[in-house]
Amino acid sequence: MISINEVLETNRMVKAQHLDVRTITMGISLLDCVADSVEETCRRIYNKVIAKAGRLVEVGEEIACETGIPIVNKRVSVTPVSIITAATGGAVEVAKTLDRCAKEIGVDFIGGYSALVQKGMTPYEEEFIKSIPEALACTDRVCSSINVGSTKAGINMDAVRLMGKVIKKAAFLTRDKGSIGCAKLVVFANAVEDNPFMAGAFHGVGEKDVVINVGVSGPGVVKAALEHVKGDLTEVAETIKKVAYKITRVGQFVAEEASRRLGANFGIVDLSLAPTPVMGDSVAHILEEIGLESVGGCGTTACLALLNDAVKKGGIMATSHVGGLSGAFIPVSEDIGMINAAEKGVLKIEKLEAMTAICSVGLDMIAVPGDTTEEVLSGLIADEAAIGVVNNKTTAVRVIPVYGKQSGSVDFGGLLGKAPIMPICNSDCTKFVSRGGRIPAPVWANKN
Amino acid sequence: MKAIVSVVGKDKRGIIARVSGALFEMDVNVEDISQTLMQDYFTMIMMVDLSESKLKFIEISDRLNELGKEIGVEIRIQSEAIFQTMHKI
Numbered sequence: 408m409i410s411i412n413e414v415l416e417t418n419r420m421v422k423a424q425h426l427d428v429r430t431i432t433m434g435i436s437l438l439d440c441v442a443d444s445v446e447e448t449c450r451r452i453y454n455k456v457i458a459k460a461g462r463l464v465e466v467g468e469e470i471a472c473e474t475g476i477p478i479v480n481k482r483v484s485v486t487p488v489s490i491i492t493a494a495t496g497g498a499v500e501v502a503k504t505l506d507r508c509a510k511e512i513g514v515d516f517i518g519g520y521s522a523l524v525q526k527g528m529t530p531y532e533e534e535f536i537k538s539i540p541e542a543l544a545c546t547d548r549v550c551s552s553i554n555v556g557s558t559k560a561g562i563n564m565d566a567v568r569l570m571g572k573v574i575k576k577a578a579f580l581t582r583d584k585g586s587i588g589c590a591k592l593v594v595f596a597n598a599v600e601d602n603p604f605m606a607g608a609f610h611g612v613g614e615k616d617v618v619i620n621v622g623v624s625g626p627g628v629v630k631a632a633l634e635h636v637k638g639d640l641t642e643v644a645e646t647i648k649k650v651a652y653k654i655t656r657v658g659q660f661v662a663e664e665a666s667r668r669l670g671a672n673f674g675i676v677d678l679s680l681a682p683t684p685v686m687g688d689s690v691a692h693i694l695e696e697i698g699l700e701s702v703g704g705c706g707t708t709a710c711l712a713l714l715n716d717a718v719k720k721g722g723i724m725a726t727s728h729v730g731g732l733s734g735a736f737i738p739v740s741e742d743i744g745m746i747n748a749a750e751k752g753v754l755k756i757e758k759l760e761a762m763t764a765i766c767s768v769g770l771d772m773i774a775v776p777g778d779t780t781e782e783v784l785s786g787l788i789a790d791e792a793a794i795g796v797v798n799n800k801t802t803a804v805r806v807i808p809v810y811g812k813q814s815g816s817v818d819f820g821g822l823l824g825k826a827p828i829m830p831i832c833n834s835d836c837t838k839f840v841s842r843g844g845r846i847p848a849p850v851w852a853n854k855n
Numbered sequence: 856m857k858a859i860v861s862v863v864g865k866d867k868r869g870i871i872a873r874v875s876g877a878l879f880e881m882d883v884n885v886e887d888i889s890q891t892l893m894q895d896y897f898t899m900i901m902m903v904d905l906s907e908s909k910l911k912f913i914e915i916s917d918r919l920n921e922l923g924k925e926i927g928v929e930i931r932i933q934s935e936a937i938f939q940t941m942h943k944i
Contacts, residue, residue, distance in 0.1 A: 413942040475933040660940040
């Protein structure tokens with residue numbers, strides 16, 4: 408029999424420490440929806456997404472009711488749209504169809520307006536990437552991601568240069584909403600095919616037809632556990648591992664149940680600590696609990712490395728398949744501790760860049776002045792991609808050059824939170840970015 | 856389906872009677888009870904079997920929540936599997 412203490416512990420985690428399952432994401436292959444015309448492709452996509460994901464929200468709520476553990480988001484990811492529309496064009500029409508599907512089935516985001524161009528762009532992929540700003544401006548729930556580099560391929564600097572332009576245009580086209588288009592656009596290196604988290608989720612071509620991937624969370628639970636730890640850093644790491652195990656078990660259970668009830672394949676559990684902007688749900692506050700006055704100060708990267716590693720070690724045994732991004736997330740606008748540190752000027756972009764070398768994922772939800780040039784944005788993307796490519800990990804940039812604003816902050820509301828506009832070094836890198844071509848793969852990519 | 860009913864609140868007369876009564880009315884069978892007082896707080900968990908009940912899980916859950924409000928304690932019902940998953944290797 409379960410003990411009283413075990414029941415109380417679980418319920419305390421939920422009520423006082425915001426334990427939740429952050430997302431159930433259904434990955435749906437659109438490969439069998441490709442038709443001779445984009446109109447027919449859209450019709451097939453609509454029918455398939457509704458048929459497969461129509462009950463996603465209902466099932467998520469059912470499981471949340473039965474377990475007493477909230478499931479915050481139910482989402483859908485699809486095959487990169489650039490592949491689906493390669494022959495017909497009309498990608499924006501597909502984006503509109505996906506948006507309609509998302510609204511009809513009641514999911515807040517649908518991901519996969521994506522292209523994988525880590526080695527090079529085909530003409531249709533280049534055209535697709537140029538369509539991203541329009542697709543983000545004319546839809547509400549569609550998310551986009553582009554993979555511009557990998558450890559095996561190096562960094563496609565032509566795509567990096569183009570993405571600087573695309574981000575600026577997306578910021579302009581969604582200027583009446585704080586340039587929110589950029590909050591739904593991720594530039595990856597080493598993108599993964601089974602990521603359940605938005606805005607970077609897409610359904611890889613190596614995946615089964617319909618797959619359930621689950622992202623767990625629970626920074627508040629980790630922080631609360633550390634409040635009682637008086638010992639050294641080994642004890643800190645051990646405590647995090649135990650908590651991560653329990654959190655991840657919840658994810659495993661939810662993933663198994665959701666897959667069974669929806670007739671989908673169990674994909675992976677993403678071992679992540681994903682913050683939200685509410686108090687008590689912050690990754691930054693865990694680092695501060697370990698012993699920092701403020702996140703962003705010296706010691707931050709080391710604390711984050713300890714946290715990230717302990718979360719993985721605790722979580723790996725708890726699930727049958729680990730995947731996605733798996734690590735602590737550090738999206739600035741979605742974490743109250745990060746927001747405060749950035750507003751105080753303690754947390755700077757340069758420190759965040761260092762942090763991305765040892766955690767998941769990258770420079771995430773960072774607002775910068777609206778006059779930041781496209782070349783500087785491309786330089787920022789190239790730096791971040793280099794960290795990912797050389798360290799054989801996923802990195803990403805989700806940066807918002809807020810149109811018409813140089814300072815202050817921009818409030819997106821909800822989970823996207825409030826982003827303080829952070830200063831960025833504007834030293835010119837146009838010559839570097841304009842060279843184009845490909846940065847060769849690092850020497851240790853040659854493992855065969 | 857097996858579930859755990861947990862009841863937490865200030866101790867008073869009749870808590871067990873009223874919770875058991877409500878479960879009986881919903882054809883929910885109580886298989887095991889464990890109860891203690893923690894700093895004046897009444898804390899009880901009941902292992903129950905829902906297989907004979909004709910009600911949906913959410914209906915049972917709503918009825919127990921209502922009852923909790925009437926008595927002035929917090930009553931939750933959750934699938935037993937989630938606790939097994941979290942706390943047992």
